[in-house]
Amino acid sequence: MVVRAAEQPAPGSPATVFAGQSLIGSMVGELGRFSRRNTLAALGGLVGLLIIFVAVAAPLLAPYDPLKADFRRMNKPPDAHNLLGTDQVGRDTLSRVIYGARTSLFVALSAVVLGTTVGSLWGVACGYLRGRFDLVSQRIMEILQAFPDLILAMAISMAIGTGLPAVIFAIAITRIPFGGRVIRSVALSVREMPYVEAGRASGASALRVMVYHVLPQCLAPYLVLATTHLGVAIVIEAALGFLGVGVPPPTPTWGNMLADSITALVPPWWLAFFPGLAITVTVLAFNLLGDGIRDTLDPRLSPAFLRMMTGGRRR
């Protein structure tokens, strides 16, 4: 009942307050409004949740051990035994795709959270402190952005060795300048607000003002950034795996599976098709969700998002 009531009230009316008596009720109402306005985004979120569930529950869902070779059933096309077929050494493709979700999502999520957080904190400091610190930081971010993403990630993961942490670190570094630039511009405008000035006037230290007054304002753009970059991170992870410089085999990742599939003389289509489909669906889901969150939380970012990536160039 609470749910229905929360979905109905006119926006901004006192009914909203009444219906959302409990915190959960108001959250559900909020979600209901969001999904009615952004059906596609809600769908993307739902699919995203489903994929996260698959990743977490992989041991329960996968029909076989993803690493166990079965030499009696090598290179089998999809049939009743192996729903998505088997690879060159008889490992079950479905199980590997399911376990692949684990690696891919874990790498992408950690990399985006790490990179965006570092970048955002840096951006807050740049936007609030300005001066020489900002100037130098901007040059550093420009340098980071001068590299094509994938190539920078390749070089870094080559330098610090392949492996899960290396890949996460490599992708995270490519995400830093995006957080830095966007959040910096937010911090620049927030620092001129009267309440920030009041904080400064009452003798708060720069650190305190940044943490308690500027940072909370950056939460919305931070969420937008993180979701929109999830898809990019997943593609970079897959590409690294595909090129053989990602998380090393035999760990099943979607990129590794694609790499495996083209080493065959006549590549089996199911090996090439299903992991890629998993990547596409995941990226699509997160992109749709990200677009929806952006439209809801921060419409100002919308057309400017890609422009922002150019280095905050104004029109």
Add this chain to the structure above:
Amino acid sequence: MRKYLARRAAYAAVTLLGVSLSVFVILRILPGDPLVAILGVEGHARMTPADRVRIMADLGLSDPLPVQYARWLVDIAAGELGKSFFRGDTVAELILHRGPISAEIGILALVVSWLVGLPVGILSAFKPNSIPDGLARAMSVLFIAIPGFWLGMLIVLALLFWFGYKAPIIIVHFWQDPWQNLQIVIGPAVVLGLAQGAYIARMSRSCLLEVIGEDFVRTARAKGLREGLIVMRHALPNALLPVITISGVLLGFVLGGSVAVEQAFGVPGLGRALVTAVIERDIIVVQNLVLLYAAIFVLVNVLVDLSYAWLDPRIRYS
């Protein structure tokens, strides 16, 4: 304009210097012993200390790092890019031999992206929220999500299965045999171009819609101009600027993406050379190729900025 150009060029030069320094730092200082990086732990352990010293000196890796870095910069200025550790051909030869293929792919991808993206964007903006618009937007969302290298693999597989066709896998330059050459580059170019085209369609649609809401467009409507004329003549030129920027930014995706897409198509371009070098830990090659990719990206963005200033005088004089 000249002042603007000088300032922009100076910025680019500083950025490139920083890029070269970070490439150098990433590849030399982070991982400890470069010989371990090249030979692997076991290979390194098998060598005598004398051998190690000799090879290090041979590679020019035993000098102090600042000296190495300075020498690298001097080498670049002289066009001497060092040698592959494994193949013995110089990096300059590698670039001259394989570069044209990758450059062709990049330029063709750009052409494809505009040929596909702009008309679709205009069509969408003509009748927003119509069925063709919805279809176009759905397609662009889809093509942004599909990883290029996967699409490439599927195309290669489909051609192989249904037509028994395989593109040539050796390097054929345009001036040697245009037809063969086209078969090599067209696949990657289309795949990369479609992904970019999706962004361009999206961007040109939103920019056009923004411009169409402005006063001078209403004036044009009030004069009784045809809708087609209004969009093409009055709105489009004003909406194109951001689309051009996007195109420059997208080059970063193309440069990075082309590495994976070349691998998927088995195209013997510069991207594949880079991948091979990374896997073989061929530091000298990686260092120069990464710098090259970054330099191209930076230079194209300078060109985009200049075209911007040229197209929009407001920027030049502000």
